[in-house]
Amino acid sequence: MPYNRAGNDLKEKNNMKILITGSEGQLGWELLRQAPFFNMEAVGLDLPYLDITVEPGVIEAFKEHKPDILINAAAYTNVDKAETDEKACFAVNVNGPENLAAACRNAEIPMIHISTDYVFDGTNNIPYTENDPVAPASVYGRSKAEGENGVRNILEKHIILRTSWLYGVHGHNFVKTILKLGKEKEVIGVVSDQFGSPTSAADLAETVLIIASRILTFYEGITFGTYNYCGEGITSWHGFAEKIIETAKQYAPVVTTQVKPLTTEEYPTKVRRPAFSALDCSRIQQNFGIIPKPWQKSLEAVIETIYSCKN
Numbered sequence: 001m002p003y004n005r006a007g008n009d010l011k012e013k014n015n016m017k018i019l020i021t022g023s024e025g026q027l028g029w030e031l032l033r034q035a036p037f038f039n040m041e042a043v044g045l046d047l048p049y050l051d052i053t054v055e056p057g058v059i060e061a062f063k064e065h066k067p068d069i070l071i072n073a074a075a076y077t078n079v080d081k082a083e084t085d086e087k088a089c090f091a092v093n094v095n096g097p098e099n100l101a102a103a104c105r106n107a108e109i110p111m112i113h114i115s116t117d118y119v120f121d122g123t124n125n126i127p128y129t130e131n132d133p134v135a136p137a138s139v140y141g142r143s144k145a146e147g148e149n150g151v152r153n154i155l156e157k158h159i160i161l162r163t164s165w166l167y168g169v170h171g172h173n174f175v176k177t178i179l180k181l182g183k184e185k186e187v188i189g190v191v192s193d194q195f196g197s198p199t200s201a202a203d204l205a206e207t208v209l210i211i212a213s214r215i216l217t218f219y220e221g222i223t224f225g226t227y228n229y230c231g232e233g234i235t236s237w238h239g240f241a242e243k244i245i246e247t248a249k250q251y252a253p254v255v256t257t258q259v260k261p262l263t264t265e266e267y268p269t270k271v272r273r274p275a276f277s278a279l280d281c282s283r284i285q286q287n288f289g290i291i292p293k294p295w296q297k298s299l300e301a302v303i304e305t306i307y308s309c310k311n
């Protein structure tokens, strides 16, 4: 018999119901798109219909939709703006997940919450494991680290999934920016001394849904807690951009002839981004059998989809 609602309300259901917050974002959109492939009924909510910082609205949404599991893909993700908008950032990334975790605790359902490589300062030179101490160096990073703690303190049955360098078919991201520049500029300057692992939102959504379906099926056997998931392999933003330009050439005219490497000093931003933020994904592989895909292959698939959607 499948798990349903904390294992104390077990009843046969054909479709498990997942509630996705932040469903208009890069990840949320992919989750909604892929949920039917997992035989799941998905309800997606985002602003303005559900603001996760408003507790009564969260309670109301739970009453109305009665989910079996919650996936929180909502977040304040503008890392530069966050530096001067700390209150709003903390409301969405800390109070929001806390409201959701409390509603999950009351409904006795588990929650999958998404977090980030920005909880680390980037001074490592080997991939970060889930056990490495967090040391956020930005407002956004601090808010996400505090949001993780809020979820841990409120809800025992949680999965916190940290990811990095997220991009997808839907929404604004680095890939789309480089594709646009590739049509406009002969030389593009991109930082070459910050390293990490690009992650496709489609791959991350698939991972989240695999975990959700395992939880709903094998509840007692699940090791809840914190996990890393990112694309396999490490590159710089410069290496990422070069691969985007090279791949785009297969689908459309590109005017860029050079992707010029820049140092962090040559490309100042409000936030100092982690110099190294690759994540070690062995734990998710051991506990869920999920093996990250090479970032280059996933990137090729996303770019192909972007161009096929345009035709």
Ligand SMILES: NC(=O)c1ccc[n+]([C@@H]2O[C@H](COP(=O)([O-])OP(=O)(O)OC[C@H]3O[C@@H](n4cnc5c(N)ncnc54)[C@H](OP(=O)(O)O)[C@@H]3O)[C@@H](O)[C@H]2O)c1
Binding pocket: 021, 022, 023, 024, 025, 026, 027, 028, 045, 046, 047, 050, 051, 052, 053, 072, 073, 074, 075, 076, 077, 092, 096, 114, 115, 116, 117, 144, 162, 163, 164, 165, 166, 167, 171, 172
């Ligand atoms: N993007 C990255 O490179 C990256 C890297 C590592 C980890 N992550 C994490 O991955 C997760 C998904 O990121 P993403 O790139 O898919 O984010 P995204 O595209 O920015 O989507 C986030 C969604 O949440 C919504 N939202 C914002 N405030 C809200 C509120 N108060 N109530 C309800 N919804 C709200 C946003 O709406 P508006 O657009 O209207 O604000 C947006 O639709 C986040 O937890 C993020 O921290 C992202």
